[in-house]
Amino acid sequence: xxxxxxxxxxxxxDTCPTRKILDRIADKWTVLIVGRLSTSxxxxxxxxxxxxxxxxxxxxxxxxxxxxxxxxxxxVYASVPPKVEYRLTPLGGTLIELLDAIRVWSETHxxxxxxxxxxxxxxxxxxxxxxx
Amino acid sequence: xxxxxxxxxxxxxDTCPTRKILDRIADKWTVLIVGRLSTSxxxxxxxxxxxxxxxxxxxxxxxxxxxxxxxxxxxVYASVPPKVEYRLTPLGGTLIELLDAIRVWSETHxxxxxxxxxxxxxxxxxxxxxxx
Numbered sequence: 611x612x613x614x615x616x617x618x619x620x621x622x623x624d625t626c627p628t629r630k631i632l633d634r635i636a637d638k639w640t641v642l643i644v645g646r647l648s649t650s651x652x653x654x655x656x657x658x659x660x661x662x663x664x665x666x667x668x669x670x671x672x673x674x675x676x677x678x679x680x681x682x683x684x685x686v687y688a689s690v691p692p693k694v695e696y697r698l699t700p701l702g703g704t705l706i707e708l709l710d711a712i713r714v715w716s717e718t719h720x721x722x723x724x725x726x727x728x729x730x731x732x733x734x735x736x737x738x739x740x741x742x
Numbered sequence: 743x744x745x746x747x748x749x750x751x752x753x754x755x756d757t758c759p760t761r762k763i764l765d766r767i768a769d770k771w772t773v774l775i776v777g778r779l780s781t782s783x784x785x786x787x788x789x790x791x792x793x794x795x796x797x798x799x800x801x802x803x804x805x806x807x808x809x810x811x812x813x814x815x816x817x818v819y820a821s822v823p824p825k826v827e828y829r830l831t832p833l834g835g836t837l838i839e840l841l842d843a844i845r846v847w848s849e850t851h852x853x854x855x856x857x858x859x860x861x862x863x864x865x866x867x868x869x870x871x872x873x874x
Contacts, residue, residue, distance in 0.1 A: 619849040622774060624795025631848040631855055633770045636841075638761070641768045642754060663756025680858025701854055708847060709768075711840050716763040717751040722833055723763055726812025 634679060639664060639672045641709045644698065647682060648706040651697035681705065766811060771796060771804045773841045776830065779814060780838040783829035813837065 619628045634640060642661045646652055652660075658669055673696060676682045681702035687693040698706070751760045766772060774793045778784055784792075790801055805828060808814045813834035819825040830838070 619852055621770075621845050621848055622777075622792060622794060627856060628848045628852045629770070629795070631852055632773060632845065635848060636768050636770045636773045636844050638753075638765045638768045641764060645754075660754060662754060663761070678859050678862040679855045680862075681855075701851060701858070704851070705847065708840075708843050711843075712768050713753050713764065715837065715840060716753055716760045716767060719833060719836070720751055720760045720763055723811045723813075724759060726833070727810050730810040730812075 631679070634675060635705065635709075637672075639668065640676065641712055643669075643672060643676065644681070644702065644705050644709050645713060647696060647698045647702070648710065651685075651695045653693070653695055657696070676702070763811070766807060767837065767841075769804075771800065772808065773844055775801075775804060775808065776813070776834065776837050776841050777845060779828060779830045779834070780842065783817075783827045785825070785827055789828070808834070 620626050621628045621632045623629065639661070642664070643657060646657055646660055654669070654673070657673075658664060658666060661669070664672075673682065673684070677684050677696075680699055682696050683699055685695050685697070687695070752758050753760045753764045755761065771793070774796075775789060778789055778792055786801070786805070789805075790796060790798060793801070796804075805814065805816065809816050809828075812831055814828050815831055817827050817829070819827070
């Protein structure tokens, strides 16, 4: 609480609920899922095909967490077989620009990063002790 | 490669090097470390104290990965005992605004998210089968 009685949320405090949300949002799967949902609703199988390397188990878990947070909505249509679609909520929509910027950053700076990695790997370094 | 011979980086492809970078940047510890380094250089112990809940092992690993990527620099001063400081590189500096926006989003929307979680948890739901 600050002096006005309002709660002072602080992601740097590990007991603050915002830390869990930071962990959910600052997550590669969240970036990729929200990215796919930013332009249209998607079925589970569509997401799984488009996000290479995600397992069905992890996708199910991520979708459920994002639904619980109010970031996406899961809608079931009473067809045979039942059709299930995911889409962003208005709250989820506020993440689009933010998370897309991270995708763009990764794709824009990858060459500088690969160069930096080569330089780093070519410089042998003595073992490092404890730091304080 | 696209038709111009340029490489078409794509974070949605799990074999693309950008996927690993996305994983490093879209990470709560990266958000918190870059946030601390955004205003001043920091010693290991300062980062450890200010980022509650991070273990020395994880902090060491994250700092080394970020150094290898060219996002931070580790400078050792020949004092007794040796002083080690971390600071952002110019490349790392391009992340500040981006990652701070994620921190701010988490702190801004936490109350809506906590409400959504309460609603979700109060709605019992039948077990869900496989989706496609």
